[in-house]
Amino acid sequence: MLNIENLHVAYGGIQALRGISLQVPDGKIVTLIGANGAGKSTTLRTITGLVKAQSGSIQWNGEELLGKSIDRIISSGIAMSPEGRRVFPDMSVLENLKIGAYLRRDKGEIEKDIQWVYQLFPRLEERSWQMAGTLSGGEQQMLAVGRALMSRPKLMMLDEPSLGLAPLVVQDIFSIITEINKQGVTILLIEQNANMALKIADLAYVLETGNITLSGTGAELLANEKVKEAYLGKHKS
Amino acid sequence: MIQQKSKKGAVAALIACTALLAVIVLLENVSVFLPASSVPNLLKPTSQLFAVLKKGAVYSLAAVSMNLLNGFTGLFSLGQAGFMLLGAYTYAILSVPVADREAVYYLYGGSAVNFSFQDMFGSIFGTQGVGGAVSMGLGVVVAMILAGCVAAVFAYLIGLPVLRLKSDYLAIATLGFAEIIKAVFQWQALGPVTNGANMIKSFPTFSSFNITDASGTVILRLSTFFPFLVSMICIAMICLLINSTYGRAFKAIREDETAAEAMGINLAKHKMLSFCTSAFFAGVSGAMFAMFVTNAHAKVYTTTMTYEILLIVVIGGIGSISGSVMATFLYVACSEWWLRFLDSEVVLSNGMKLPFLRAGFRMVVFSVVIMIVVLFFRRGIMGDKELPDLFKKRIRKEGAK
Numbered sequence: 309m310l311n312i313e314n315l316h317v318a319y320g321g322i323q324a325l326r327g328i329s330l331q332v333p334d335g336k337i338v339t340l341i342g343a344n345g346a347g348k349s350t351t352l353r354t355i356t357g358l359v360k361a362q363s364g365s366i367q368w369n370g371e372e373l374l375g376k377s378i379d380r381i382i383s384s385g386i387a388m389s390p391e392g393r394r395v396f397p398d399m400s401v402l403e404n405l406k407i408g409a410y411l412r413r414d415k416g417e418i419e420k421d422i423q424w425v426y427q428l429f430p431r432l433e434e435r436s437w438q439m440a441g442t443l444s445g446g447e448q449q450m451l452a453v454g455r456a457l458m459s460r461p462k463l464m465m466l467d468e469p470s471l472g473l474a475p476l477v478v479q480d481i482f483s484i485i486t487e488i489n490k491q492g493v494t495i496l497l498i499e500q501n502a503n504m505a506l507k508i509a510d511l512a513y514v515l516e517t518g519n520i521t522l523s524g525t526g527a528e529l530l531a532n533e534k535v536k537e538a539y540l541g542k543h544k545s
Numbered sequence: 546m547i548q549q550k551s552k553k554g555a556v557a558a559l560i561a562c563t564a565l566l567a568v569i570v571l572l573e574n575v576s577v578f579l580p581a582s583s584v585p586n587l588l589k590p591t592s593q594l595f596a597v598l599k600k601g602a603v604y605s606l607a608a609v610s611m612n613l614l615n616g617f618t619g620l621f622s623l624g625q626a627g628f629m630l631l632g633a634y635t636y637a638i639l640s641v642p643v644a645d646r647e648a649v650y651y652l653y654g655g656s657a658v659n660f661s662f663q664d665m666f667g668s669i670f671g672t673q674g675v676g677g678a679v680s681m682g683l684g685v686v687v688a689m690i691l692a693g694c695v696a697a698v699f700a701y702l703i704g705l706p707v708l709r710l711k712s713d714y715l716a717i718a719t720l721g722f723a724e725i726i727k728a729v730f731q732w733q734a735l736g737p738v739t740n741g742a743n744m745i746k747s748f749p750t751f752s753s754f755n756i757t758d759a760s761g762t763v764i765l766r767l768s769t770f771f772p773f774l775v776s777m778i779c780i781a782m783i784c785l786l787i788n789s790t791y792g793r794a795f796k797a798i799r800e801d802e803t804a805a806e807a808m809g810i811n812l813a814k815h816k817m818l819s820f821c822t823s824a825f826f827a828g829v830s831g832a833m834f835a836m837f838v839t840n841a842h843a844k845v846y847t848t849t850m851t852y853e854i855l856l857i858v859v860i861g862g863i864g865s866i867s868g869s870v871m872a873t874f875l876y877v878a879c880s881e882w883w884l885r886f887l888d889s890e891v892v893l894s895n896g897m898k899l900p901f902l903r904a905g906f907r908m909v910v911f912s913v914v915i916m917i918v919v920l921f922f923r924r925g926i927m928g929d930k931e932l933p934d935l936f937k938k939r940i941r942k943e944g945a946k
Binding site for chain 1: 793799801804805809864929
């Protein structure tokens, strides 16, 4: 269970998060939706420790994460697939996956997890010797998700996995995300594609200019008029 | 299965290296075993061939250590000559026998450091016969390791502030460091240690490794074998580092720092590790360079030397160890040997001189060759592939047919 309380983050003078509070219960899919610049990515980056918070607290299974080093946070079972995929282009698919397991020392288990990722994404196994930069956008996204899974996280955070992908590929990715969730990994998902994200989400939060303005189950927000208007592109008729 | 493959590869590499060393020893000793009249000019000990081989061995280690930093970790550093200088001086200062110090440091009335590994091991194993050989070899190896360590310590100290910089700024800062080190080592006030602007000499060199009999005639030449052996061991260590999880982390940092950080890779720690390792091996190659030119002289370790090594790395392919090694021998052979004829005037039978062929023309042609390489072969000889990759590809292609 991840519990964020009253989190404030600023970049220089610009306030990115103005005291947000949210919960990510174990085994659920939680999604954060919002426009560009609302602070979604900042939230994720603060959880992993890439960005320092001003105040507030992030509790992970009762343990305070703020002020901890990135490697400690990641080895405590949190992984992130960053926005824009950011695979390592001149390294092979297999090397990319191995980098994901960088903080682990159990060789045999790593080998098993590579096989697990290959089962989830058979396409990656076919291309395991190919340089990651030569993969298509969808395959790179699969690799980014697979790489995040290699640290064997209890909580996986995905930053806009649908970015720049064809609708059919997005559906593939989302079905795999639900599959991963069924295997016991908690998911925190950030999306512009609110429709897709809300459909698979157990819990959802709407973020606007650093504040959480709405929250509820995925189905509730899908039905919410305000959300429909702002994010789903359906005008009142 | 992957592990089995790499084991096979390691065995193959080991066999190849041993074979190469054997060939070197054979080539070198043709002049010892055959009567002097039947030795071709090429294989005489004074031949350009051996000078090129020795310098190539020294430079290839310097190039590979630079590639570790520039090619594999993506840190563009130009401090190579500075670290080589540190290595050369550390080696020289710790290796000149105490008895010779008065003569070497005559301007300063003797050296402030009255200690040498040569004397220390000499007093344990003796200075004559087998004992002498053991103490000389041990002294050289220990001094070389220390040379690397001193360079690595300096790298750590300047790395603390400098590694926060990126790309061009890092290059300028390290370049500045190399220049400062060069100036400091020529400083009069440090004369009793560094011999000021004069050179330090009379330490064991490559030719000290030739085995002689009591009368002083050479019975086995090892002067080319030794730099090859040292370079091979060091390059093999760099290969092991690159293929380890650390090496993978270096590459990840090169490709995308933010993503690497998000994987839990500690950027500062890994950059420092790469910087210090690179400096260590640059220090060792600096010590070998001092042995090659038989003196340690701060004036030699200029920016031009760094550029020479950078050029080799670029020609060989940034991110390819075998490329760096091949490019080194190609570069050294061209600049020291194959293009020499361009420097000598040729007078035709009718007394006319051929145009252009005179001292200095070699460098003109050489620059043109380099420009062509940079313009048309931007990825260098090997790109980021290694030699074994080429064989693998061929096998795969044949299999596809």
